[in-house]
Amino acid sequence: MTGEAVGQVSKKLSQLGLRGRDGRDPVISGLSVDSRTVKPGHLFAALPGSAMHGAEFIPYALRMEASAVLTDRKGAEMAADAFRRWDGAVIVAEDPRAALAGAAALWFETQPEHVVAVTGTSGKTSVATFTRQIWQALGHKAISLGTMGVEGDYHARLAHTTPEPITLHRVLSEAALAGVTHAAMEASSHGLDQRRLDGVRVEAGAFTNFTQDHLDYHAGFEEYFAAKALLFNHLLEDGESAVINIDSEHGRRMVDIARDRGLALTTIGQNEEALLRILGQRYDATGQDLRFSVMGQAHMVRLPLIGGFQAENVLAAMGLALASGDSAEEIIAAMPDLRTVRGRMQLAALRENGAAVFVDYAHKPGALIAALQSLRPHVMGRIIVVFGAGGDRDRGKRPLMGEAARQYADVVIVTDDNPRSEDPAAIRAAIMAAAGPEATEVGDRAEAILRGVDALQPGDALLIAGKGHETGQIVGQDVYPFDDAEQASVAVAALDGRI
Numbered sequence: 430m431t432g433e434a435v436g437q438v439s440k441k442l443s444q445l446g447l448r449g450r451d452g453r454d455p456v457i458s459g460l461s462v463d464s465r466t467v468k469p470g471h472l473f474a475a476l477p478g479s480a481m482h483g484a485e486f487i488p489y490a491l492r493m494e495a496s497a498v499l500t501d502r503k504g505a506e507m508a509a510d511a512f513r514r515w516d517g518a519v520i521v522a523e524d525p526r527a528a529l530a531g532a533a534a535l536w537f538e539t540q541p542e543h544v545v546a547v548t549g550t551s552g553k554t555s556v557a558t559f560t561r562q563i564w565q566a567l568g569h570k571a572i573s574l575g576t577m578g579v580e581g582d583y584h585a586r587l588a589h590t591t592p593e594p595i596t597l598h599r600v601l602s603e604a605a606l607a608g609v610t611h612a613a614m615e616a617s618s619h620g621l622d623q624r625r626l627d628g629v630r631v632e633a634g635a636f637t638n639f640t641q642d643h644l645d646y647h648a649g650f651e652e653y654f655a656a657k658a659l660l661f662n663h664l665l666e667d668g669e670s671a672v673i674n675i676d677s678e679h680g681r682r683m684v685d686i687a688r689d690r691g692l693a694l695t696t697i698g699q700n701e702e703a704l705l706r707i708l709g710q711r712y713d714a715t716g717q718d719l720r721f722s723v724m725g726q727a728h729m730v731r732l733p734l735i736g737g738f739q740a741e742n743v744l745a746a747m748g749l750a751l752a753s754g755d756s757a758e759e760i761i762a763a764m765p766d767l768r769t770v771r772g773r774m775q776l777a778a779l780r781e782n783g784a785a786v787f788v789d790y791a792h793k794p795g796a797l798i799a800a801l802q803s804l805r806p807h808v809m810g811r812i813i814v815v816f817g818a819g820g821d822r823d824r825g826k827r828p829l830m831g832e833a834a835r836q837y838a839d840v841v842i843v844t845d846d847n848p849r850s851e852d853p854a855a856i857r858a859a860i861m862a863a864a865g866p867e868a869t870e871v872g873d874r875a876e877a878i879l880r881g882v883d884a885l886q887p888g889d890a891l892l893i894a895g896k897g898h899e900t901g902q903i904v905g906q907d908v909y910p911f912d913d914a915e916q917a918s919v920a921v922a923a924l925d926g927r928i
């Protein structure tokens with residue numbers, strides 16, 4: 430950290446109306462949102478949390494020699510005693526999360542020249558990854574940033590889809606310093622709600638769709654929608670671009686929000702008003718042909734991707750790449766080279782009889798319906814599905830996922846998917862209650878996959894849903910190695926007599 434940068438952060442905090450006691454600007458050597466990472470000279474952001482208030486850890490942060498504490502009024506009251514015996518700077522903000530994000534943006538300064546963000550219940554990782562793939566094909570140094578970490582021309586692991594602002598701004602700055610000019614990131618509803626992306630200079634935002642998820646965190650559907658809308662009415666500035674799928678009512682609501690905000694609009698979808706419009710799709714065992722139009726002009730491309738919804742994701746990626754300045758012609762030329770996103774309708778194994786096994790990350794009702802419905806036209810025989818639901822997550826999803834499987838699959842096997850602290854049998858029971866009398870319950874996920882693979886007849890397909898790219902099964906506090914694609918290969922090899 431240079432002296433100049435230290436000064437800048439202090440200046441920024443005071444611009445935000447945040448000054449240390451006695452009007453002194455704090456001298457800061459780093460930023461921490463968790464007391465356990467505080468080093469001498471750090472600014473510790475003590476944020477109000479869902480389980481506790483970060484202010485509980487202020488005495489510890491002071492012992493670790495923090496030089497400044499950013500908190501809210503309640504936090505300042507909670508730590509009043511500790512502050513009396515300390516001469517560092519206390520900064521009280523009405524919205525300390527937003528203040529922290531603003532400070533982190535200044536602290537790390539550099540960002541890739543072009544940053545775009547995607548929100549929506551499903552498709553964020555796919556759109557961000559396709560956008561990055563298009564940029565790379567066009568010769569840009571590019572990254573995607575989200576559920577799978579940072580991928581592309583710079584790599585980093587991330588614990589969250591949208592990391593807290595200190596990590597986010599650090600990663601964007603490291604990538605930019607490594608020469609990355611283009612970044613496509615996922616904007617999760619938690620991330621938007623908690624202002625984790627504030628201070629990121631986003632030039633275009635995309636909205637995919639809106640179905641049920643995360644109602645354990647958001648108070649209801651309206652609050653969940655409002656969090657997603659923050660990308661358009663809070664983060665993007667006047668004149669920036671919005672790419673919105675208008676096939677749903679929620680998409681059309683988002684268009685109104687984007688228009689009110691004065692954003693440049695690119696609409697996508699099957700709707701005849703869409704600027705990037707899906708005209709038709711023809712499916713086969715290895716992908717699909719897509720006919721679409723760009724401002725009225727028709728095009729045909731081959732997409733080596735399974736699932737009708739992938740066309741929506743690809744057009745959203747196209748909209749973002751257009752907004753970053755690339756030409757439609759070059760983007761279209763890059764489309765046939767798009768590659769399946771890991772764990773998203775990924776062909777994981779083929780049986781000797783030709784039946785295919787797909788691994789997909791559908792872990793919410795809307796995604797499971799989309800995955801099963803969109804697999805149908807690629808498959809001549811039956812669809813078998815193996816899935817579960819995560820523990821310590823929105824419980825309302827469970828019966829809806831059971832119902833989706835009953836309605837859209839021919840054979841249903843209910844198993845475990847990260848039960849975490851919950852009783853796995855109780856989670857399965859909540860799904861089974863809606864999955865129909867013919868559904869089978871097999872707790873052990875490896876055995877469930879083996880049974881699913883065993884049931885495959887010529888022309889059938891197995892969809893293993895819920896874990897996608899994940900490599901572990903979380904049971905209690907433990908994480909056991911587990912990879913759906915690997916288990917699928919093992920099961921096929923065992924049953925076809927190759928091991």
Ligand SMILES: CC(=O)N[C@H]1[C@@H](OP(=O)(O)OP(=O)(O)OC[C@H]2O[C@@H](n3ccc(=O)[nH]c3=O)[C@H](O)[C@@H]2O)O[C@H](CO)[C@@H](O)[C@@H]1O[C@H](C)C(=O)N[C@@H](C)C(=O)N[C@H](CCC(=O)O)C(=O)O
Nearest residue numbers: 462463464476478479480481483486589590591593617619
């Ligand atoms: C529900 C949620 O989003 N929680 C986030 C929130 O924490 P919280 O309000 O629960 O925090 P808390 O546990 O009550 O603690 C309060 C404060 O004390 C601090 N603390 C806590 C313990 C300690 O020893 N020292 C300390 O300083 C914490 O850093 C926190 O700031 O603020 C923290 C700091 O910014 C985040 O790390 C934390 O993300 C947690 C770990 C999390 O799991 N979030 C998930 C649900 C999430 O964000 N998921 C989204 C969506 C993924 C998807 O699309 O499916 C994502 O973007 O990944």
Ligand SMILES: Nc1ncnc2c1ncn2[C@@H]1O[C@H](COP(=O)(O)OP(=O)(O)OP(=O)(O)O)[C@@H](O)[C@H]1O
Nearest residue numbers: 550551552553554555576738789790791796799800
């Ligand atoms: N456009 C779409 N419409 C409906 N369902 C989709 C769409 N795109 C992807 N899906 C489904 O959602 C699953 C997750 O896709 P993806 O990882 O791209 O979404 P995400 O929004 O990043 O999800 P998460 O919030 O879990 O990170 C896919 O495996 C697929 O089943």
Ligand SMILES: N[C@H](CCC[C@H](N)C(=O)O)C(=O)O
Nearest residue numbers: 792818819822846847895896
């Ligand atoms: N980011 C999502 C991922 C869920 C993946 C699924 N396998 C599960 O564990 O529920 C969440 O934490 O809710």
Ligand SMILES: [Mg+2]
Nearest residue numbers: 553554575576
């Ligand atoms: Mg994602």
